[in-house]
Amino acid sequence: MDAVISKTGGAFFVDGLGGTGKTFLYRALLATVKGRGEIGVPTATSGIAATLLHQGRTSHSTFQLPLQPDNNSTCSFTKRSKTATLLKHSSIIIWDEAPMTHRYHFEAVDRSLKDLMENDLPFGGKIIVFGGDFRQVLPVVRNGTRAQMIDASFVKSPIWRHVSILHLRENMRTRDDSAFATRLLSIGNGDEPTVSDHTIKLPNHMGHHHTLNEDADKINDKVVEKFLGEGKTYYSIDSVPEDRRNLYQQEFLNSISASGLPPHALTLKPRVPLMLLRNIDPKNGLCNGTRLLCRGLKDHFIDAEILTGHSRGSRVFLPRIPLKSAEDIKLPFELVRKQFPVKVSFALTINKSQG
Structure with missing residues (x-):
């Protein structure tokens, strides 16, 4: 100041x-x-x-x-x-x-x-x-x-x-869990004992694999199954540029899962938490990573409520939109997937769980 x-x-x-x-x-x-x-x-x-x-x-x-x-x-x-x-x-x-x-x-x-x-x-x-x-x-x-x-x-x-x-220095969020706060600091400051290539051993209850999109998807599917109510599956329309059209079968395109792209078959139920996969209206709190609660599953839109950020509580209607695969994912073509830009978010990958 x-x-x-x-x-x-x-x-x-x-x-x-x-x-x-x-x-x-x-x-x-x-x-x-x-x-x-x-x-x-x-x-x-x-x-x-x-x-x-x-x-x-x-x-x-x-x-x-x-x-x-x-x-x-x-x-x-x-x-x-x-x-x-x-x-x-x-x-x-x-x-x-x-x-x-x-x-x-x-x-x-x-x-x-x-x-x-x-x-x-x-x-x-x-x-x-x-x-x-x-x-x-x-x-x-x-x-x-x-x-x-x-x-x-x-x-x-x-x-x-x-x-x-x-x-x-004072952690306000972990005041009720000092063991976790202490471990977090010890890892962050490099004090935790390491094995060979600088990796550290996590306690057994914390799970031992990298959180990849794939791992998160598996967990999410399992939890959605346990939810009550009728599920609804939305299928994407996948396409590649004109000149490549006849080289690839539809089934192959549908089978591709890449970071930042929603799944080809998106199975949802009411009251399931979702995560938005791209910026739609950042001013009103709809950006890549925003979490939403699924309220209603219509044929052409998803009715949802924003759970995070300054627009918490707002109701929004999400349309299907065309999403492109990112340049840095090494596909031999650009895939365009038209789908609701969301995925289920009980489990998140590390970058998406920031903050």
Whole structure:
């Protein structure tokens, strides 16, 4: 707040384990700045973290970040745009879940803010508060070596030395389970005993496999079966580009399950929890990872209630939409699957369970 009041600029990193009150702190900072009649810009790396902040947007949307940045990328907003005006007049920028972001993105924002503010100070002299937990999910480098993954981290960026680090230490979320809190810290700080290749042994009751989409799907199917009521199965329409049409059988396309794509056969029952698989209307809380409760299963739409974020309690109608397989999944063609953009979410993979 000293920096905000004296307008001296400065970059900060708020380091805190899940549950130590990062979101609480961001909300307090934003409310205080707003109360002074000034502008705060709330952003976060993932859609879910963004929905926890009032009017929060993803960093990609806020800064118009390049999708495949390199070591001299810049953001694509122009000096005359709304984005530029907002950033120029903001008195604080908050960027949550920063450790999930490839450092090239921070470097692009640094370059663009210097250019916008016409000076050479870190981040153009703007006050910017990064936050998150380096013990959690880090940037994804597809099929990357350990060295590449480490190199992608914010701490390896030349800008990192300009960032002041602040710590939140008291875990408010695990106050009733001190054993879990202690284990979490010991793993995160690297104190847990390891076997050969740096792996750690988890207690037996915690299960011993990576959470893959496949594992989560199996668990979800089992639980849906146990639910009362009539199930309804929705089948997707799968297609590939014209010139490939006759090379692949429909059954083969239907059998493909890829991360980010809903299943070909989606079996649901009323009152089952769902997770949205893509941004549909982030302003109203419908983004990739939002959890919903299934209320009604109609032929052409799903009636659902939002369970998380600031739009909790809203009723929404979801249509079928065409979803494309991601570029980095090595399919020899682009698959378009027209389906409700949801999957059952009793079990989640690790990245989706953030926050």
